[in-house]
Amino acid sequence: xxxxxxxxxxxxxxxxxxxxxxxxxxxxxxxxxxxxxxxxxxxxxxxxxxxxxxxxxxxxxxxxxxxxxxxxxxxxxxxxxxxxxxxxxxxxxxxxxxxxxxxxxxxxxxxxxxxxxxxxxxxxxxxxxxxxxxxxxxxxxxxxxxxxxxxxxxxxxxxxxxxxxxxxxxxxxxxxxxxxxxxxx
Numbered sequence: 215x216x217x218x219x220x221x222x223x224x225x226x227x228x229x230x231x232x233x234x235x236x237x238x239x240x241x242x243x244x245x246x247x248x249x250x251x252x253x254x255x256x257x258x259x260x261x262x263x264x265x266x267x268x269x270x271x272x273x274x275x276x277x278x279x280x281x282x283x284x285x286x287x288x289x290x291x292x293x294x295x296x297x298x299x300x301x302x303x304x305x306x307x308x309x310x311x312x313x314x315x316x317x318x319x320x321x322x323x324x325x326x327x328x329x330x331x332x333x334x335x336x337x338x339x340x341x342x343x344x345x346x347x348x349x350x351x352x353x354x355x356x357x358x359x360x361x362x363x364x365x366x367x368x369x370x371x372x373x374x375x376x377x378x379x380x381x382x383x384x385x386x387x388x389x390x391x392x393x394x395x396x397x398x399x
Contacts, residue, residue: 215387216295217335219328219347219363221321229351230310230362232276240267241274252307256280258382259307265389266309272327272392276310276362282374289368296342296370304370305377307385310362311392317352317360324349324361334391343369343384 222228238246240263247253253260259280267274284304291301318324328347335345346366352359367388369380 215335215338215340215384216293216344217332217347218345219325219332219349221325221349223321223349223351227350228364229353230276230312230364231353232310232312232362233354234277237276239274240264241269250278252278252280255282256307256378256381258378258385262385262389263309265393266311268393270393272314273311274314276312278307278309280307281305282378284368289370291370294342294344294368294370300342300372300376301370302372303374303377304368305374305381306366306368307381308364308366310364312352312362317362318349319360321349321361324363328363331391335387338387338391340380340384340387342371342380343367343387345384345388 238250240247244264247260247263259278263275263278265271282305284306289304289306313327328349331347348364349361350364352362365388367381367384369377369384371377371380
């Protein structure tokens with residue numbers, strides 16, 4: 215699987231806002247996962263969110279979204295290690311991640327986690343799939359509170375269904391790397 219990371223902390227860079235109006239804390243409300251619109255659109259996201267919010271997880275999730283069809287130009291077949299015949303349709307999602315316990319206070323801690331995860335993901339065999347981790351500021355109550363990461367997952371295939379199936383596999387691998395101890399399937 216292709217994987218990379220970067221840091222985006224500049225003035226206009228997006229930030230993670232975990233206490234947004236529709237926030238559901240899946241760490242204490244596992245049953246709510248099935249009610250999330252994103253899970254209704256893409257059921258493979260449900261088990262991943264459960265694993266990432268499990269009590270033994272390294273992270274917890276603040277927000278996610280799913281895109282069943284990425285427009286041309288919003289994804290690069292080369293970055294997905296996709297042969298031409300598989301580079302027809304792409305699907306994607308993002309998940310805002312916050313470290314369990316407390317937020318990363320400084321860039322080196324966030325960078326170390328993202329480097330570790332990227333290296334582990336790159337060892338997993340999956341063509342036509344990619345994870346990009348972006349370290350971002352976390353805002354709580356209109357004030358900077360620390361750092362988190364947004365994970366963008368992208369996959370492609372010969373059809374929309376094939377792209378979504380490959381994205382489901384990429385998500386499962388991602389959850390396994392971030393929380394290998396969880397037995398939630």
